[in-house]
Each structure stands twice: as structure tokens, then as C-alpha cells.
Amino acid sequence: MEPAGRTSKGEQTRERILDAALDLFRTQGYADTTMRQIAQAAGVAVGNAYYYFASKDQLILAFYERNHADHLAVLGSALDGTKEFGERLRTLVRTKVDSAMPYRRLSTKLFTSAADPESPLSPFSPESAPLRGEAIALMAEVVDGSSLRVGKDLRDDLPELLWLYEMGVILYWVHDSSEGCANTYALIDKTVPIVERLVGIAKLPVIRPMVRELVGMLDELRMPTTGELPVGARATGEYGLDDAPKR
Amino acid sequence: MEPAGRTSKGEQTRERILDAALDLFRTQGYADTTMRQIAQAAGVAVGNAYYYFASKDQLILAFYERNHADHLAVLGSALDGTKEFGERLRTLVRTKVDSAMPYRRLSTKLFTSAADPESPLSPFSPESAPLRGEAIALMAEVVDGSSLRVGKDLRDDLPELLWLYEMGVILYWVHDSSEGCANTYALIDKTVPIVERLVGIAKLPVIRPMVRELVGMLDELRMPTTGELPVGARATGEYGLDDAPKR
DNA sequence: GTCTATAACCGGATAGAC
DNA sequence: GTCTATCCGGTTATAGAC
Numbered sequence: 425m426e427p428a429g430r431t432s433k434g435e436q437t438r439e440r441i442l443d444a445a446l447d448l449f450r451t452q453g454y455a456d457t458t459m460r461q462i463a464q465a466a467g468v469a470v471g472n473a474y475y476y477f478a479s480k481d482q483l484i485l486a487f488y489e490r491n492h493a494d495h496l497a498v499l500g501s502a503l504d505g506t507k508e509f510g511e512r513l514r515t516l517v518r519t520k521v522d523s524a525m526p527y528r529r530l531s532t533k534l535f536t537s538a539a540d541p542e543s544p545l546s547p548f549s550p551e552s553a554p555l556r557g558e559a560i561a562l563m564a565e566v567v568d569g570s571s572l573r574v575g576k577d578l579r580d581d582l583p584e585l586l587w588l589y590e591m592g593v594i595l596y597w598v599h600d601s602s603e604g605c606a607n608t609y610a611l612i613d614k615t616v617p618i619v620e621r622l623v624g625i626a627k628l629p630v631i632r633p634m635v636r637e638l639v640g641m642l643d644e645l646r647m648p649t650t651g652e653l654p655v656g657a658r659a660t661g662e663y664g665l666d667d668a669p670k671r
Numbered sequence: 672m673e674p675a676g677r678t679s680k681g682e683q684t685r686e687r688i689l690d691a692a693l694d695l696f697r698t699q700g701y702a703d704t705t706m707r708q709i710a711q712a713a714g715v716a717v718g719n720a721y722y723y724f725a726s727k728d729q730l731i732l733a734f735y736e737r738n739h740a741d742h743l744a745v746l747g748s749a750l751d752g753t754k755e756f757g758e759r760l761r762t763l764v765r766t767k768v769d770s771a772m773p774y775r776r777l778s779t780k781l782f783t784s785a786a787d788p789e790s791p792l793s794p795f796s797p798e799s800a801p802l803r804g805e806a807i808a809l810m811a812e813v814v815d816g817s818s819l820r821v822g823k824d825l826r827d828d829l830p831e832l833l834w835l836y837e838m839g840v841i842l843y844w845v846h847d848s849s850e851g852c853a854n855t856y857a858l859i860d861k862t863v864p865i866v867e868r869l870v871g872i873a874k875l876p877v878i879r880p881m882v883r884e885l886v887g888m889l890d891e892l893r894m895p896t897t898g899e900l901p902v903g904a905r906a907t908g909e910y911g912l913d914d915a916p917k918r
Numbered sequence: 919g920t921c922t923a924t925a926a927c928c929g930g931a932t933a934g935a936c
Numbered sequence: 937g938t939c940t941a942t943c944c945g946g947t948t949a950t951a952g953a954c
Contacts, residue, residue, distance in 0.1 A: 433937085434937075437937080437938095458928085458929055458930080459929075459930060459931085460929075460930095468937095468938075468939090469938060469939045469940075470930090470931090470939090470940090471931095471932080471933090471937095471938070471939060471940075471941095472937070472938050472939070474930090474931070474932080475937065475938075476937095478931095479930080479931075480929095480930065480931090532786060532787050532788065532789075533787075535786030535787070536783055536784060536786050536787045536790075537783060538786060539779065539782030539783050539785055539786060539842060539845065540779050540780075540782070540783045541779065541845065541846045541848075542779070543783075548846075595786060596892070598786065598788065599788045599795075599892060600892075602891075607888075607891055611888060614884055614888070618881055618884075634865055637861055637865075641854075641858060641861070644849075644854055645843070645846060645847075680919095680920075681919080681920065684920080684921085705944090705945055705946080706945075706946060706947080707945075707946095715921075715922085716921070716922050716923060716924090717923090717924095717946095717947090718921080718922070718923080718924090718948085718949090718950095719920080719921055719922070721946095721947070721948080722920075722921075726946080726947080727946065727947090
């Protein structure tokens with residue numbers, strides 16, 4: 425749509441606001457940063473900030489997206505280094521933590537809403553679906569590019585399960601107060617082999633029924649029985665962290 | 672301290688405010704209920720509501736406490752019925768869900784903050800410690816009163832691990848949109864046997880090192896390496912859901 | 919120590935003019 | 937797209953009454 429440069433005026437403004445916001449969040453924390461501050465730092469009016477971001481929360485979703493892009497860049501072709509499943513998984517998760525490190529406190533906000541089924545910020549929300557899909561696809565790459573042979577019960581769901589594992593690591597990281605988050609890296613190194621072993625034994629006759637059941641319950645969560653999911657709605661951020669939209 | 676009746680005037684007022692708040696939360700949701708509404712419904716001035724509850728959030732903590740008391744009452748001597756571990760665990764978790772059922776939406780607020788290490792509302796916060804302790808003690812009762820024999824690696828930490836399992840179930844429940852939350856009850860019935868089996872195999876030579884490692888990492892989270900934990904501070908609710916206190 | 923009433927502050931969000 | 941003015945609600949402050 426743009427004639428020459430690929431960043432329209434609007435995109436530039438949007439970036440400016442996001443930059444200002446992330447900078448303030450990082451130095452002052454999320455709660456102590458006001459939309460007025462953000463607008464001022466970006467050199468725009470408050471109303472204009474809201475023109476680009478429906479709410480303060482939406483800035484976090486934008487951060488999430490940018491962070492994912494960063495991760496992709498850092499990860500780059502690092503995965504090409506090995507075909508060993510454990511090593512690949514370890515690389516992905518470690519680089520994920522690396523790239524999010526400057527924003528550890530801000531990242532808690534994401535998990536703060538993860539538990540809220542109605543928050544658009546939740547990694548499980550429809551609004552986050554595209555991003556979640558990309559993250560899971562990345563996990564699929566970890567599996568597919570490896571020499572690992574997966575049992576058929578697990579094949580379809582393994583990437584998503586691994587993504588849940590990744591979420592668990594990040595949850596730990598967010599709480600991790602050790603120097604340089606050393607505990608988190610230790611956790612990764614300790615648990616990756618366990619995950620590997622679990623995937624290995626999942627096909628054993630004693631374990632298989634359990635795996636089937638667990639995977640089945642996952643499916644139920646994905647497809648709510650009372651489901652509505654307004655097809656058109658996406659990432660418009662009509663409501664914040666709390667209850668239903670109303671005002 | 673009171674002469675005759677065991678509820679002083681202040682306690683009555685406090686209850687009145689809490690009743691009004693929970694009622695409004697249940698019918699309108701948390702976000703759409705204002706402190707002004709609560710005060711009016713309770714027949715007090717806004718300032719008075721804040722005299723008893725330092726913040727809107729603190730009302731949720733109070734709800735949490737009341738709900739635990741309800742659970743205790745409902746559970747009553749139900750545990751005396753059997754010495755079978757799985758049955759006891761199942762009873763505890765099912766009754767927990769039962770007693771919280773009318774406040775499912777409100778309960779999400781708790782989990783919304785569970786992931787935030789700094790929220791006083793988090794089940795893991797120092798402010799919630801007394802309540803958490805009671806819940807874990809209840810779990811210990813489930814174990815101790817049963818015929819289950821626990822391996823020594825696990826003995827000390829099992830109640831806490833089971834409490835984490837209970838938290839997991841509640842997290843599922845909060846997201847569960849099935850009719851009457853039938854899926855949650857199904858989840859309990861399916862997973863309790865798995866938990867039972869896991870406890871059983873924890874002492875096997877192949878598994879034991881894994882158990883040790885996992886329990887060790889739990890300990891690390893409990894005792895943050897950079898720990899401060901101001902000893903005096905408790906349940907005063909100086910800050911809300913967000914970052915550090917400041918104002 | 920318990921409580922009322924009222925005004926004010928602050929920050930997220932919105933309306934509507936340009 | 938961008939601005940200014942305004943609303944709304946959590947929270948605080950004040951000043952005084954039982």
C-alpha cells in the first residue's frame with residue numbers, strides 16, 4: 425500500500441509509542457508508568473496513544489509480539505546445529521529466556537493474566553492465538569528436525585505439550601530471584617532430559633492409557649463445550665484485565 | 672475482649688461490608704462493582720469500607736478466608752468415612768470445588784494474581800501464608816489418616832505437592848465452561864488415580880532421582896536466594912495487584 | 919475506636935473537535 | 937491521525953460526630 429518506504433507514518437508513530445512504553449516499563453515497572461508519561465515520552469497526545477493501543481494492557485501484547493520476533497532472530501539457524509531432540513529443545517527454551525531477560529518484571533504481567541480466561545492478554549486467549557500458533561509451530565520444528573521418533577498417540581499434540589512446558593519454565597523464571605536467573609537455566613538443563621525420557625516412555629503399554637487421557641482432556645479445554653468465540657473478534661482489545669466489557 | 676456477644680460492633684460492620692461486596696461481585700462481576708456501590712449496599716460510607724479493607728483486592732482475600740471456612744464446614748467429618756488415600760483426596764478436592772462454585776468468576780481473580788510474585792493476593796504470597804498453611808495441613812490430614820505408605824523422599828513434601836495439584840484442578844475449573852463444570856469433576860476422578868499411582872511409583876529406583884530433583888527445585892522456589900521477606904509485614908495490603916508500592 | 923460525609927487526587931479510558 | 941477536555945472509579949484526606 426505504501427509507495428516507497430515500507431513504514432507508513434502511522435507505523436512510525438506506533439513504534440515510537442511502543443518504544444517509549446517499553447522503555448518506561450523496564451525502568452519504572454508497569455504499574456508506575458502512566459499513559460500520560462508514555463504519551464509525553466513518545467511526543468504524542470494521550471488520545472493518540474489510545475488510537476494505536478486500545479488499552480495499557482495491549483502494549484504488553486505488542487511487547488509479546490516484538491519479543492517473539494527477537495527470539496526468532498536470536499534463534500536464527502541455531503537449531504541447525506544438531507538433530508538431537510534434547511539439545512534442540514534446550515536451545516529453544518534457553519534462547520527464549522535470554523531474549524526476554526531484560527523484561528522479566530514486565531513478563532509477569534502476561535502470566536498474571538494467563539489464569540484469567542477472559543483476558544485478551546492470556547497466552548490462551550483467542551487474541552493471542554496467532555502468536556501462540558507461531559510459538560507452537562516453532563516447537564514442531566524442534567521435533568520434526570530431530571531424530572526423535574514419536575509414538576502416534578503423542579505425535580499431533582507433542583508440540584503443544586512442549587509449548588506448555590516452555591510456559592512452565594517461563595513461569596518459574598518470572599519467580600526466580602537467583603543471580604542472573606541461574607536457577608532457571610539449571611531448571612532447563614535438569615528438566616529437558618526428563619521431558620526427553622517422558623516422551624520416550626509414553627509409548628510403553630503401562631503409560632499409554634494415561635497419555636491418551638491427558639491428551640484428551642487438553643482437547644476439551646481447547647474446545648469449550650459452551651463455546652461461542654465470535655469469529656470476527658480479534659486483537660481489538662475491547663476489554664481489559666477484568667470482567668466483561670461494559671462501559 | 673467482648674463482654675457478652677462474641678461479635679463486636681466492628682465485626683458486624685465488617686461482615687456487612689464483605690457480604691455486600693461478595694453479593695455484588697457474584698451478580699455483577701468484580702470489575703463492574705464499584706467501592707461506592709459496595710459501601711451503599713452495606714449502608715456505610717466509602718471511607719468506612721476502607722477502614723475495614725485496605726483495598727478492593729483485600730475483599731478478595733477475605734472471600735478466600737471465608738471460603739476456606741466454608742470448605743472446612745462442608746468437609747466436616749467426611750474424611751472419616753474412609754482410610755483409602757485416593758478416596759480421601761478425591762473427597763477433599765471435590766468438596767473444595769463444590770464450596771467455591773457460586774464464586775467461580777471471582778475465583779479467577781485469585782489465579783490472576785497467582786502468577787505475580789509481588790501480589791499479596793497470590794496463594795504463594797507471605798500474606799496468604801497462614802491460609803496456605805491451613806490448606807496444606809488439611810492435605811497432610813488426607814495423607815496421614817490414610818493407609819498409604821509414602822517413601823521417605825516424598826514424605827515431607829507430599830502435602831504441599833498435593834496442594835499444588837489441588838491448585839491445578841482449580842485452575843482448570845476456572846477455565847471450565849462445561850455444564851455444571853462436569854469436566855472438572857471428571858478431571859478429578861481421572862487424575863486422582865494417576866496421582867495415586869505416581870505416589871506409588873515414586874520410590875522405584877528409576878524414578879527416585881527425578882523425584883529428588885523436582886523436590887529440590889521446589890525448595891529453591893520457597894526460599895528465594897535474594898530473600899528479604901520483612902518479618903513484620905502481613906496482610907496489611909499496602910499494595911495492589913501491580914508492581915511495587917509507591918504512592 | 920468506630921463511623922459519617924464530602925471533596926479531592928490520580929490515572930485509565932473516551933468523546934468529539936480539528 | 938491527532939489533539940483537548942472530560943468522565944469514571946479506586947483511593948486518600950479532612951474534619952468532625954458518637
